[in-house]
Amino acid sequence: MISGAPSPAAKTAARQEPRPVIVFEVAGRALAIPSADVLEIRSTDSLAGEAAAFEPAEFPWIRHTIEREGTLHYVVNLGALFGLARTRPALVLFLRAAHCALLVDRIERMDAISWLFALPSAFQGTERRWYLGLALFEESVVPMLNARGIVPAEHLARLDAQTAQSLSGAVPA
Amino acid sequence: MSAALEAVEKAYVLLRLGERQFAVPAEDVEELASAGRLERIPHTTPQIAGVIVRRKRVLAVRDVARTLTGRSLPLHRFYLVVRQPYGAATESEAIPVTGDCELLSGVVALPPGEHDPGYVAGWIDLAGEQILVLDLSQIAADAPGPAPRPAEMRA
Numbered sequence: 213m214i215s216g217a218p219s220p221a222a223k224t225a226a227r228q229e230p231r232p233v234i235v236f237e238v239a240g241r242a243l244a245i246p247s248a249d250v251l252e253i254r255s256t257d258s259l260a261g262e263a264a265a266f267e268p269a270e271f272p273w274i275r276h277t278i279e280r281e282g283t284l285h286y287v288v289n290l291g292a293l294f295g296l297a298r299t300r301p302a303l304v305l306f307l308r309a310a311h312c313a314l315l316v317d318r319i320e321r322m323d324a325i326s327w328l329f330a331l332p333s334a335f336q337g338t339e340r341r342w343y344l345g346l347a348l349f350e351e352s353v354v355p356m357l358n359a360r361g362i363v364p365a366e367h368l369a370r371l372d373a374q375t376a377q378s379l380s381g382a383v384p385a
Numbered sequence: 386m387s388a389a390l391e392a393v394e395k396a397y398v399l400l401r402l403g404e405r406q407f408a409v410p411a412e413d414v415e416e417l418a419s420a421g422r423l424e425r426i427p428h429t430t431p432q433i434a435g436v437i438v439r440r441k442r443v444l445a446v447r448d449v450a451r452t453l454t455g456r457s458l459p460l461h462r463f464y465l466v467v468r469q470p471y472g473a474a475t476e477s478e479a480i481p482v483t484g485d486c487e488l489l490s491g492v493v494a495l496p497p498g499e500h501d502p503g504y505v506a507g508w509i510d511l512a513g514e515q516i517l518v519l520d521l522s523q524i525a526a527d528a529p530g531p532a533p534r535p536a537e538m539r540a
Contacts, residue, residue: 241425241426241427243427294427295427295429296427329442329443332436332443332444332445332476332478333445333469333471333476334430334433334445334447334469334476334478334525335428335430335433335445336430336525337428337429337430338429339426339427339428339429339430342427343426346426346436346443348438348443351422351438352424353424353426353436353438353443355426355427
């Protein structure tokens, strides 16, 4: 300990009502998302006949679309988006907040958190919109995904424009 | 944390990154902590290796060794926890360091050279060895590249 140094800044975490979260894994990394932001979880096998190829050059982590209850969802390969090792995702999480779905390897558990740490300001990249903050489970730090930040509204608008152009008739009215 | 040091006596913490020693103003240093578990989270920010949990806080780990020496430390025994300014506030960050740190008091630093990168706050003469004083607020902003040697400063 360096003696005589001033006390550290007090900012730590924001306390909130306990909220349920889904902890899942992508390429060996634990990630979490508020349960309320997930509409449905399905296996990739069950979607085999429903996914349509769609490969926008601007968003290489999106390779497919899936129509769910009349709404087209862009399927985001989280591992590719995050630059992680390639895996074979087994599950798809359909999001409530944005018409996209996330490919993940497996669900680790359901949990609840009362505290969410702010992402340290040292992080200055796109992760600032990817995450709501960092959750602490025992001694493990798990990023909490921001369902609206994985594919932000302006990107969705561009994707919608491309699908309207390339998949004429496939986009719901 | 000013880019140019005033010619007054100050205290500095001497840290080692691999084979090379650097110094930071002691007023920017919070503590020296043993190397805990580094948590890697997906991100796109250069220099940031991950986070650690320290005293119920989540601290970013800034790998300055890669910026200053060209490669990350293969092994590190400690984290030097420092304060970084972000706007009007400061946040603590952890810097992996090779070994123990040393506190130097009553030191007058020389100003940075004309062509030194912005993260060079000055130089300390320690028994004939020139030690680069880091301006931690600038190290994140400067382009990666080996830190200048004292001879380069004088050139």
